[in-house]
Amino acid sequence: MKKSKVLTIFVCLVFFYLLFPLFITVVASFNSKDILTYPIDGFSLKWYKSAFSSSYISGFAISFQVGVVATIISLCFGVPVAYGLAKYKSKFTRAIKNVFFSPVLIPGIVLSYSLFLGWVFIAKEFDTRLPKLLVLMLAHIIVLFPYTIRVIGGAFEKFDFTIEDAAESLGATKKDFILHILLPSITPAIISASVLSFITSFNDIPISIFLYGRGSTPLPIIMMQDVEKYGDPSVAAVSVVLLFMTIGITYLIEKTLGLNNYGR
Amino acid sequence: MARLVLNDLKVSYDGKVNILEDYNLEIEDGKLVSILGPSGCGKTTTLKAVAGFLQSTGGEILIGDEDYSKVPVNKRNFGIVFQSYALFPNMTVFENVSYGLKLRKIPKDEIEKKVLDILETVELIALKDRKPENLSGGQRQRVALARALVISPKLLLLDEPLSNLDAKLRIEMRSQIKRMQQKFNITTILITHDQEECFSISDKVAIMNDGKIEQYDTPENIYSNPKSIFVADFVGFKNLLDVTRISPGVYRLSNGKNIEAEDVENAKKIAIRPQNIAVGQSSDSFIEGTIKVRTYLGEDYQYEVDTDLGEIVVSTSKAIALNTGDIIKLNFPKDGICVLAS
Amino acid sequence: MNKEKLVIFLPSLCLIVVLVFIPLLMLAQKSLSVDGTISFANYLELFGDSTFKKALKNTFSISFFVVFATLLIGLPTAYFISRTQGRLKNVLLLLTLFPLLTNAVVRSISWMIILGYDGILSRLMSDLGLIDEPISLMYSKLAVIIGSTYIFLPLMIVSLIGVMDNISQEIEDASISLGASRLQTFFNVIIPNSMAGIIVGVVLVFTATLTAYTTPNILGGTRTVVLATLVQQYGTTLGRWELVSSISIFLFALTVVVITLINKSASLVGGRNEEK
Numbered sequence: 001m002k003k004s005k006v007l008t009i010f011v012c013l014v015f016f017y018l019l020f021p022l023f024i025t026v027v028a029s030f031n032s033k034d035i036l037t038y039p040i041d042g043f044s045l046k047w048y049k050s051a052f053s054s055s056y057i058s059g060f061a062i063s064f065q066v067g068v069v070a071t072i073i074s075l076c077f078g079v080p081v082a083y084g085l086a087k088y089k090s091k092f093t094r095a096i097k098n099v100f101f102s103p104v105l106i107p108g109i110v111l112s113y114s115l116f117l118g119w120v121f122i123a124k125e126f127d128t129r130l131p132k133l134l135v136l137m138l139a140h141i142i143v144l145f146p147y148t149i150r151v152i153g154g155a156f157e158k159f160d161f162t163i164e165d166a167a168e169s170l171g172a173t174k175k176d177f178i179l180h181i182l183l184p185s186i187t188p189a190i191i192s193a194s195v196l197s198f199i200t201s202f203n204d205i206p207i208s209i210f211l212y213g214r215g216s217t218p219l220p221i222i223m224m225q226d227v228e229k230y231g232d233p234s235v236a237a238v239s240v241v242l243l244f245m246t247i248g249i250t251y252l253i254e255k256t257l258g259l260n261n262y263g264r
Numbered sequence: 265m266a267r268l269v270l271n272d273l274k275v276s277y278d279g280k281v282n283i284l285e286d287y288n289l290e291i292e293d294g295k296l297v298s299i300l301g302p303s304g305c306g307k308t309t310t311l312k313a314v315a316g317f318l319q320s321t322g323g324e325i326l327i328g329d330e331d332y333s334k335v336p337v338n339k340r341n342f343g344i345v346f347q348s349y350a351l352f353p354n355m356t357v358f359e360n361v362s363y364g365l366k367l368r369k370i371p372k373d374e375i376e377k378k379v380l381d382i383l384e385t386v387e388l389i390a391l392k393d394r395k396p397e398n399l400s401g402g403q404r405q406r407v408a409l410a411r412a413l414v415i416s417p418k419l420l421l422l423d424e425p426l427s428n429l430d431a432k433l434r435i436e437m438r439s440q441i442k443r444m445q446q447k448f449n450i451t452t453i454l455i456t457h458d459q460e461e462c463f464s465i466s467d468k469v470a471i472m473n474d475g476k477i478e479q480y481d482t483p484e485n486i487y488s489n490p491k492s493i494f495v496a497d498f499v500g501f502k503n504l505l506d507v508t509r510i511s512p513g514v515y516r517l518s519n520g521k522n523i524e525a526e527d528v529e530n531a532k533k534i535a536i537r538p539q540n541i542a543v544g545q546s547s548d549s550f551i552e553g554t555i556k557v558r559t560y561l562g563e564d565y566q567y568e569v570d571t572d573l574g575e576i577v578v579s580t581s582k583a584i585a586l587n588t589g590d591i592i593k594l595n596f597p598k599d600g601i602c603v604l605a606s
Numbered sequence: 607m608n609k610e611k612l613v614i615f616l617p618s619l620c621l622i623v624v625l626v627f628i629p630l631l632m633l634a635q636k637s638l639s640v641d642g643t644i645s646f647a648n649y650l651e652l653f654g655d656s657t658f659k660k661a662l663k664n665t666f667s668i669s670f671f672v673v674f675a676t677l678l679i680g681l682p683t684a685y686f687i688s689r690t691q692g693r694l695k696n697v698l699l700l701l702t703l704f705p706l707l708t709n710a711v712v713r714s715i716s717w718m719i720i721l722g723y724d725g726i727l728s729r730l731m732s733d734l735g736l737i738d739e740p741i742s743l744m745y746s747k748l749a750v751i752i753g754s755t756y757i758f759l760p761l762m763i764v765s766l767i768g769v770m771d772n773i774s775q776e777i778e779d780a781s782i783s784l785g786a787s788r789l790q791t792f793f794n795v796i797i798p799n800s801m802a803g804i805i806v807g808v809v810l811v812f813t814a815t816l817t818a819y820t821t822p823n824i825l826g827g828t829r830t831v832v833l834a835t836l837v838q839q840y841g842t843t844l845g846r847w848e849l850v851s852s853i854s855i856f857l858f859a860l861t862v863v864v865i866t867l868i869n870k871s872a873s874l875v876g877g878r879n880e881e882k
Contacts, residue, residue, distance in 0.1 A: 004788055011686040014679055014759075015698075018705055021716035021756065024726070028719055038719050038726055077618045084614035096615060099622055105862055106626070107817030109834050110854040113841065114629035117636060117851075142625050145618070203709035206819040209838055220820075223711040227824055231718065239712040246707045254700060317779055337782045344783040350776035354798035363794070364784035415784060 022243065029236035036231050051237035059219035062133070066218060067201040070140035071194050077141070078148030079190070083182070085149070086156035101146045108143065108206030115139050116210035132213030139207050144197040151196060155189030195253055199246070266328035267293045268419060268451050273333075274322035275313045283309045284475050287323065291468075296445050296452040298462035301472035302498070310472070311423055311455045316340050327418055327451075343412030343450075347424040349404045351396040357383070357407050358392040364415040382410045385444070402433045409441065413448055420445065420452040426461055438465050459499060463487065471495050493533055493604050501535035501602065502577040515603070519572045521551065525601040533604045538566060538579040540600030543592055550593045551576075558588050569594065630858075637851035648852040657831060658853065665832040668750050668822070669815040675755040676762040676811050677804070684766030684803075685796060688773075699767070706760045710820035717753045717825055718744060745829035753825040754815050761814065762807040769803030770796065805872040812868065813861055833857045 024038045032042030050056075081100060085093050103111065115135060123129050159182075167177045183190075205220045212221055219238075226235050273287040283306055291297045299307045312318040314325060316337035325332040332340055351360050358379060365375045383389045386406040396404055405425060412420060425441065426434045442465040445452050456462045462469055463483040470480040471494075479491045490496035497504060507515035513527040515534060525534060553571035566579040567586060571594070578594060586592060640647045652658050687698045705713060720726045723742035731737045743749050773796060781791040797804075819834040826832065828839065837853050840846040 007682055007686055011683050014683045015701060017679075017756065018759065019701065021713065021720065022705070022708075024716040024719050025712065028716070036715065036719050036722075077621055080614045081618045084611060088611065096619070100618060102622065103626055105858075105865065106630070107819075107834060107854075107857050107861055109817070109819050109837050110633070110858050111626070111629075113837060113850060113854050114633040115625070117632045118625075118629045121632060138625055141621070145621070199707050203707075205710060206817075206834065209819065210841065220709045220711050223709075224820065224824065227711060227715060227718070228827075231715075235711070236715055239708075239715055242712055243708060246704070250700065250704055250707060254696070315779075315783060337779075338785050338787055340783075341785070342783060344780065346776040346780055348774060348776050350774065350780035352777060352781070352795055352799070354795075354801075363781070363786075367785040367790065411780075411784070 025236050025239050026243070029233050029240045031233045034232045036233055036236060047233040047237035048241075050234040051241055053234075055222060056219065056234075056238055058215070059217055059222040062136075062212075062216055063202050063219040065133070066136050066140050067198045069137045070144050070201045071197040073137075074141045074144040074148045074197060075152075075190065075193065078145055078193070079152055079186075082149045082152035082156050085153055086159065087161055100149055103142050104146045108204065109209055111142065112139060112207050112210040115142075119211070132211060132216045135211050136208060136216060136218070139211055140201045140204065143204060143207050144201055147197055147200060148193050151193040152186060152189050155186040159185065191256070192253070195249060199249065267291055268453075269326040270310075270314070270323070271326060272323035273310075273313060273320050273325065275309055275318055276321050277318075279321070282321070282475075284313065284320075287475075287477070289470060289477065289480065291451055291453070294449040294451055295467040296442070296454060296465060298454040298456055298466040298469045299472055300456055300459060300462050300469055300498075302457060305472045306475040307455045307457075307472050308423065309475075311421055311453065314419070314453065315342055315344055315421055341415065341417055342419045342421055343415060343417030344421045345405075345408045345412050345423065345425045347427060349396075349408040349428075351404055351407055351411075353396055356393050356395055357388060357399070360396070360407055361411045361414050364411065368415070378414055379410075382414045385447070386410045386440070401429050402437060405429065405437055406440070409444060413444060413450070417450065420448075420450045422452065422454040424456055425454070426456070426458070434461065441465065471498060473498075488602075490535065490602060490604070492606050493535070496533075496535040496602060496604055500537065502538050503536045503541070504533050504604075505536075505573055507531055507534050507603075517573060519551070523596055523601070524598050525596075525603050526598075528603040528605055530605045531603045532606065534596075535602045535604060536596055536600050538577045539564070540597065541576070541578045542595040542597055543578060543580055543584070543586075544595075550595050552591060552593055555586055555588050555590045555592065558586070567592075633851055634855055637855045640848070648848055649856075652849055652852045652856070655849065658836065658849075661831040661833050661836040664747060664750075664826075664830055665816060665834075668747065668754060668832060669812050671751045672754045672758060672815045673808055673812050675751070676759050677808065679755070679759060680762035680766055680807065681797065681800075681804075682792075684763045684770055685792065687763070688767050688770035689775075702760050702763050705757075706764075710757060710818075711824065713757055714753055714821050714824040717749065717756065721749045721752070721825070744825065745827040747826070747830050750822045750826040750830050750832070753821045754818060757818075757821050758811045758814050761810050765807035765810060766800060766803045768806075769800045773799050801872070805868065809865055809868050813865060816864060817857065817861060833860075 027040060028036050028038050029047055030043050030045070031037060031040040031047070032044035033040075085097055085100075106114075115138070119130055119135055163181060164177060167181055172180070203220060205218075205224060208218050208221055212218060223235050223238060226232075268289075268291040270287055270289040273284055274282055275284040275287075276282045287310065289297075299310055301307045309318065313320045316332070316335065320333050323333065352363065355363065361383065362375050362379045365378060370378075380389065380392075383392055386409060388403060388406055388410065391399065391403060396407070399407065405428075408425075422441065426437055429437060438461055441454075445465075454462060454466065463486075466483055468480065469483050469486055471478045471486065473494045479486055479495045481489075481491075486495065487499055490499055490501065493504065506518050507523075509529070509531045510516050510522065514522055514524055515531060516522050523534075551571050551573060553569035553576060555567045556570050556575075557568040559566045561579070564579045564581050565585060566577060569576045569578055569592065576594065578592075580586065637648055638644050638646070683702075687695060687702070690698060718725075721743040722728075723744070724740035725742070727743060728737070728740045732740065777795055777799070778791055781795045782788070786794060817834055818832070819838065822830065822832045823835045823838070826835065831839065833853060834857065837850055837857065840853065841850040
């Protein structure tokens with residue numbers, strides 16, 4: 001089918017709008033002067049040196065730890081739930097589903113503040129100051145949990161549960177069934193859910209606003225604070241590094257799973 | 265209205281390879297012509313080119329003296345019934361049928377009259393406020409037909425209109441299509457891969473293979489007198505045997521026996537239908553074989569018979585029931601044989 | 607309830623109760639208590655607060671504009687992508703989704719460069735003779751709208767492609783064969799049959815903008831305050847903690863109400879999905 005020229009031009013402009021800003025960031029990160037501007041005054045790599053400075057590196061380490069732990073734990077909680085929701089379809093599961101998806105309804109910053117109140121409560125009543133890193137992880141688990149159920153649930157919806165009976169009739173125990181049949185058959189979904197969860201956690205800012213402490217500040221928050229304070233091109237340089245990391249991950253997803261499984 | 269002529273039509277998807285080349289077809293005014301062929305033979309391409317969804321790269325689409333090959337789809341005024349019916353899910357039956365008239369800026373009361381008229385004809389007046397999702401397959405089909413006809417098209421194009429219906433409904437719907445086509449006296453092209461469907465209602469049939477029309481004739485002629493091996497095979501001549509012509513009207517089979525048939529120079533194969541093979545009598549040219557498989561087809565039995573010519577399919581009436589393993593004699597009567605050169 | 611269900615659902619139920627419901631209840635309780643007694647004083651103070659009123663107005667107007675803009679840009683774009691085939695379609699999908707995978711700071715930095723004092727837009731405008739002096743659009747409402755539209759456009763496009771992929775080409779062909787132009791077909795056939803995706807997209811983008819923190823914080827700063835940034839500013843910066851809880855509860859309630867309203871009105875207008 002032929003497409004109209006006007007539409008084609010319009011869509012080209014839209015993609016320019018979507019992608020040109022990213023291009024500007026890349027260019028601005030090479031500026032020789034210490035201002036964020038485009039076009040740049042001269043070429044320099046010095047901002048990449050500061051991009052790998054201690055504060056960004058430690059922020060990266062925090063975000064990475066939080067991302068990995070939150071992803072794994074939300075999978076541990078999410079996979080059984082997704083299985084249960086797909087297998088048992090009743091009034092009860094429909095109601096409970098709403099409970100599990102409730103974190104989606106809560107604005108990140110509100111959730112962040114409410115968990116902060118919880119932290120204060122425990123500090124006051126039990127005289128225990130929970131480590132901020134732990135609280136960050138708990139908060140991120142909550143944010144990731146509904147995403148995990150959604151992605152894994154998609155795979156279970158297509159799963160034929162009579163296979164479970166078939167396995168049983170052949171002498172498999174519940175454990176055999178889970179390890180040999182159930183988990184292998186949803187591996188692609190587990191991979192997508194992991195990648196999606198990790199990226200979501202790694203990029204999320206609002207959920208951490210009230211929960212980070214000294215020495216446990218996630219990378220995006222450090223970046224945001226720098227942008228608010230002065231905004232030299234080192235933030236742009238960090239952004240470029242992250243952009244290429246994202247391109248790498250996207251490429252891997254596309255190669256292994258195909259994008260159609262993604263983001264829907 | 266006038267007759268439709270496709271004159272040296274050329275169609276290509278990529279500008280290099282032609283899917284259709286020097287394609288010619290003439291349809292008399294008010295006739296229903298089917299284009300029949302296996303999937304991938306180019307019949308859908310033909311329909312798309314005539315409809316205008318595919319821009320033809322050469323040739324003419326003439327209706328009367330007017331060439332439509334350069335006219336945009338939405339100005340052609342052809343009625344099309346799509347394979348999936350393509351009813352607009354957001355509109356009621358009435359809205360679906362009136363859509364084309366609304367676009368033509370016809371006054372409201374006139375639209376209403378025309379739409380109600382045609383809905384009356386297809387017996388859908390009671391369902392006019394339903395959405396397509398609440399209709400059965402046959403009802404959707406009738407809406408699609410009404411929607412295509414209400415714009416008084418110059419040409420009606422039907423793309424596999426019955427393939428989504430069950431067997432009983434299909435027979436009902438094809439006579440409905442024929443009735444409507446005659447009532448509106450509209451030149452019609454029907455695209456199908458179902459031989460029975462098209463033979464039953466077509467004035468003429470064009471059998472397509474590999475982008476070309478193999479034979480264009482009345483259903484009766486095609487049925488009894490296929491002009492090529494492809495057509496013979498396609499219209500159910502289950503037995504196709506290699507022959508060499510040794511003298512006018514006499515052919516030698518691969519097992520060395522001779523048989524007589526109508527004289528065709530350069531004959532390559534003979535074709536014969538299962539029911540035209542005579543079973544039983546001895547004769548000069550009989551062939552002996554063993555029954556391998558028997559299938560019951562309701563009206564008759566069909567047998568797969570192992571012979572020195574290979575497997576031959578034969579059928580007999582219910583009265584003569586033979587059994588697997590029986591050795592039988594087969595005769596090819598002269599008037600049941602169709603001799604093919606290509 | 608059998609044992610298997612218990613094993614499957616109970617741990618996660620506890621997780622949600624402990625980490626979501628209880629903290630939310632504590633939040634609600636705090637918003638309703640003044641010096642240990644139950645009182646609506648915090649809410650009364652909040653509704654009288656001029657900064658809050660401004661933030662509320664900003665939040666709504668920004669959200670409306672962003673939904674409108676993403677819909678306007680998203681509909682033709684999603685249609686184009688859904689009618690593209692093969693490799694190109696994958697590439698376009700990838701390019702659409704890619705910005706979603708980078709964090710909001712990365713994506714907002716470039717808008718500081720574009721909208722800032724003597725930035726790209728300012729120079730472009732002076733080249734066109736629209737302005738005499740370099741200007742800055744940073745921290746304006748317009749900056750937040752432009753930035754948020756940029757950030758949330760992919761969400762809209764992806765929601766729309768989902769339904770548009772399911773509108774068969776034959777339906778479009780049918781409309782054209784009946785005499786409609788491509789534009790008429792887009793409005794008469796494509797848009798009405800994309801309603802489900804439009805609603806999903808509108809809900810997603812509206813609630814995302816309503817609760818967005820990062821982009822309004824970077825591009826709006828303290829000059830264009832929205833509810834989410836107000837929560838943080840009243841808390842960590844200004845120390846007006848007594849209001850933070852009530853704004854939080856208000857923002858949460860607002861989100862729930864908006865989602866419910868859009869879905870309700872959608873099922874009233876569409877009606878089709880409900881009938882089945």
